[in-house]
Every structure is written in C-alpha cells, then in structure tokens.
Amino acid sequence: MHVVILVSLLLLSLSMNIYAQTSAELSEIWEKEHVSNIPPSNVRHKDLKVYLEGLKKSGIKVAEVGRSFSDREIYQAEFGKGPLKVFLWSQMHGDEPTATSAVIDLLAILQKNRDKDWARKIENKLTIRFVPMLNPDGAEAYIRRNMQGLDINRDALSLRSPEARLLKRLREEWSPEIGFNLHNQNALTTAGNTYKQAAISFLVVFGDARKTSNPGHERNKRLVSAMIQAIHGYIPGNIGLYDDGYTPTAFGDSFSAWGTPVILIETGALHDKSEMFLVKMNFIAIATALKLLADGSEKNVSPVAYDQLPHNTSGRLFYFIFRNASVVNSARPNNVVITDIGANTVRRRAEFTSPTIVSRLGDLSAFTGLQEFDASNFYVVGRFQSLAADNFAEILFYRKDRQIDWAAVDLEKTFPPDAIFSLGKWVKGEGIVPKK
Numbered sequence: 086m087h088v089v090i091l092v093s094l095l096l097l098s099l100s101m102n103i104y105a106q107t108s109a110e111l112s113e114i115w116e117k118e119h120v121s122n123i124p125p126s127n128v129r130h131k132d133l134k135v136y137l138e139g140l141k142k143s144g145i146k147v148a149e150v151g152r153s154f155s156d157r158e159i160y161q162a163e164f165g166k167g168p169l170k171v172f173l174w175s176q177m178h179g180d181e182p183t184a185t186s187a188v189i190d191l192l193a194i195l196q197k198n199r200d201k202d203w204a205r206k207i208e209n210k211l212t213i214r215f216v217p218m219l220n221p222d223g224a225e226a227y228i229r230r231n232m233q234g235l236d237i238n239r240d241a242l243s244l245r246s247p248e249a250r251l252l253k254r255l256r257e258e259w260s261p262e263i264g265f266n267l268h269n270q271n272a273l274t275t276a277g278n279t280y281k282q283a284a285i286s287f288l289v290v291f292g293d294a295r296k297t298s299n300p301g302h303e304r305n306k307r308l309v310s311a312m313i314q315a316i317h318g319y320i321p322g323n324i325g326l327y328d329d330g331y332t333p334t335a336f337g338d339s340f341s342a343w344g345t346p347v348i349l350i351e352t353g354a355l356h357d358k359s360e361m362f363l364v365k366m367n368f369i370a371i372a373t374a375l376k377l378l379a380d381g382s383e384k385n386v387s388p389v390a391y392d393q394l395p396h397n398t399s400g401r402l403f404y405f406i407f408r409n410a411s412v413v414n415s416a417r418p419n420n421v422v423i424t425d426i427g428a429n430t431v432r433r434r435a436e437f438t439s440p441t442i443v444s445r446l447g448d449l450s451a452f453t454g455l456q457e458f459d460a461s462n463f464y465v466v467g468r469f470q471s472l473a474a475d476n477f478a479e480i481l482f483y484r485k486d487r488q489i490d491w492a493a494v495d496l497e498k499t500f501p502p503d504a505i506f507s508l509g510k511w512v513k514g515e516g517i518v519p520k521k
C-alpha cells in the first residue's frame with residue numbers, strides 16, 4: 086500500500102516536472118514564433134484569410150469547405166498524416182474569437198518545427214483538421230449568432246443554418262476520434278467560491294443526459310487534466326469547470342453522442358492581462374493535449390486535476406465598484422444617497438471604445454470589483470445622465486468640502502470636478518479618488 090502511494094507520488098511529481106518543462110518550452114516557442122499579430126477581437130474575415138494564406142505558403146493544406154449564410158468562405162486547415170483524427174473548430178459564436186488565433190499559431194508553429202521531435206511525433210501520429218471562424222458573418226458583425234439570427238450551437242439537430250450543416254457534414258465525412266469546441270465566456274465568470282476570474286474553463290462533454298462515460302470521455306478527462314497542469318502555473322486559481330448540463334441541440338453534446346467525444350474550452354478574461362496572453366494560454370493547453378496524444382503519454386495522466394476543478398460561478402464581480410459615494414441627483418439636490426456604485430464595461434472589439442454602464446446601486450459589500458475606489462469623501466453626479474442602473478457610468482467627483490450649486494446650467498464648466506471617470510478610465514484627477 087505504502088509502496089503504491091510512494092510510486093504514485095513519484096509519478097505525480099515526475100509528471101508535474103514534465104508539464105512545467107513542457108509549458109515553459111511551449112510558452113517560449115509561442116513568444117518567438119506566433120503568427121497572429123492583432124488582438125483576436127480585432128480579427129475579421131479578411132484578416133483570417135491573411136493568416137490562412139501564410140499557413141498555405143508554409144505548406145499547410147488549406148481549403149474552402151463551405152460558405153456562410155452571407156456567402157463568406159469557411160475554411161479548413163490540415164496538418165499531419167497520422168492515424169488519430171483530431172478535429173477543432175472555433176468561433177461558431179462570432180464574438181468569441183480567442184482560439185481562432187491560438188490554433189492558427191499552433192498550426193504555424195507545428196509546421197515550422199517539423200524537424201523537432203515533438204512536432205514530428207504529432208505529424209506522424211495525428212491528423213489535425215481545424216475550422217477557424219465557423220461563423221464568419223457573426224464574426225464580422227461581432228455578434229454571437231449567424232446572419233439568420235440563429236445560434237449555430239443550438240442548431241445541431243434542426244440544421245437550419247448552412248454553418249451547422251457544414252459542421253455536421255465535416256464530422257460525418259471524416260469521423261474524428263476527438264473534437265475541440267472552442268469558445269469564449271463572460272469576462273466576469275468566476276472560478277468556484279472565489280472572486281477570481283475564470284480565465285479558462287474546460288468541460289469534457291458527455292454524449293447523453295445520463296452522463297454515460299466511455300473510453301473517449303475518460304481519455305478526454307486525462308487530456309484536460311494535463312492541460313490544466315500545463316497552464317495552472319500561469320493562471321493559478323483562474324481555471325473553472327464549465328456548466329455540465331446536457332444540451333442535445335448543442336454541437337459539443339451532439340458530436341459526443343455521434344462518436345466524437347468533445348473537449349470544450351471557454352476562454353474568459355483576466356484583469357490586467359491582454360487578449361494575446363489568453364491566446365498563449367490556449368496555445369499551451371491545446372499543444373499539450375496534442376503532444377500527449379501523439380506520444381501516448383496521456384494514458385499515464387491522472388484525471389484528478391479535472392475532477393477537482395471548481396465550478397464556474399457568476400454574479401460575484403463588477404468591473405468597477407465605487408464604495409460609499411454620495412450620489413447627487415441634480416433634479417433633487419437635497420436628496421443625497423450614500424451608496425456603492427457597481428459599473429460594468431460592455432465588451433466590444435479592442436479597436437472600439439467600450440462604454441461603461443451603471444449596473445447596480447446599493448450595498449455591494451457582498452461583491453468585488455476588478456477595480457475598486459473609496460468614494461466616501463466625494464459627491465458624485467452623472468455627467469450626461471443621472472446615476473441609475475442601465476445609464477452610462479460617466480461620473481463627476483467633487484470633494485465633499487466644496488460648495489456646489491447642483492442646479493448650475495453647465496455644472497462641469499461652472500464647477501470643475503476634482504475627478505472625472507469616463508469610458509472606464511480616469512480622464513481627470515486620476516488617483517484623487519483613492520483605490521480600495
């Protein structure tokens with residue numbers, strides 16, 4: 086018994102070393118050789134075509150495999166000549182772009198490193214097919230759905246969208262042994278009973294409501310465990326388990342039911358980290374899975390890291406919380422309310438400014454802000470609209486020892502505020518309202 090424990094501890098520490106080494110190498114190689122060069126949220130269909138041209142020039146097979154509802158080309162890229170068939174698709178939700186860039190980088194780096202042992206093994210053991218940006222119309226408009234207004238990921242059974250019909254056909258024609266379904270989740274998703282953002286969440290997708298396991302499902306649990314161990318050093322506490330409810334109309338669930346067990350990867354966000362950092366996390370995770378599949382070592386991985394993942398949680402975070410602000414309503418200036426203000430940023434492409442919206446007023450002591458400010462020494466007033474839920478969080482801050490005529494016609498000019506918060510930033514007086 087003790088011997089068994091010792092041996093497994095030894096194996097565990099050995100494997101931890103392997104992952105640490107592996108992910109450090111993968112991180113370094115991504116830093117040096119990644120080809121995606123704009124933030125994923127800015128990548129449009131024309132930019133994807135440039136990426137794919139680059140892959141093609143380097144020798145990777147790229148072919149148009151179908152058209153979107155608005156007649157945009159949908160492509161498939163292929164690497165490797167091995168017997169194990171790995172299928173990945175990204176951005177079936179148009180505004181969920183991170184993995185498109187990550188897998189483009191992965192294919193480019195595999196092709197460039199074909200003389201290295203790890204890439205050669207992947208080339209010889211696996212055949213990888215990748216459909217980037219399955220929903221190019223939605224990606225162009227930066228919306229979830231396709232141009233028919235359909236959620237492609239609820240169209241696996243009724244197949245009313247050309248994108249869903251294409252995805253189903255690509256699986257049927259090829260019968261891949263494993264699928265990777267690549268998405269983004271809400272930036273304020275948290276990991277378990279914490280206030281930590283879930284930068285990456287995983288789910289090993291079942292093929293039925295009764296959650297029947299099978300060898301492919303068990304293999305995927307081992308792979309996800311390895312992926313978790315490969316990235317957890319970079320984002321400790323920021324990895325979650327995606328909700329595992331069965332949705333028969335979704336593609337991950339349907340692929341698993343049809344014989345291609347699916348791993349779902351949902352990229353969230355991490356305050357103070359760029360989109361490109363999350364591309365790198367995706368790259369390290371997926372490359373780790375492919376390496377382990379290719380050299381057979383996935384069989385030795387314990388599924389325990391997956392089994393212990395904390396569930397995704399939500400409703401715990403705001404982008405911004407201003408604590409104990411004295412909110413002035415210019416229409417009724419004598420009625421000052423002391424309250425917390427929670428505000429959230431609307432997610433847009435990186436190239437566009439994102440408005441910040443008041444989400445809630447009241448006692449927010451049970452919540453955490455990614456950024457928090459102590460507004461207890463300030464009167465606050467809305468710059469363009471009153472400070473109320475769903476209005477813009479454009480906020481003027483006045484020290485409480487000042488005498489202000491709140492009814493002044495042009496308040497901001499007549500009584501210049503001490504600080505102004507606009508579009509999620511301090512545009513005047515940064516640092517005057519102290520951080521919590």
Ligand SMILES: [Zn+2]
Binds near residue numbers: 178181268269
């Ligand atoms: Zn999605």
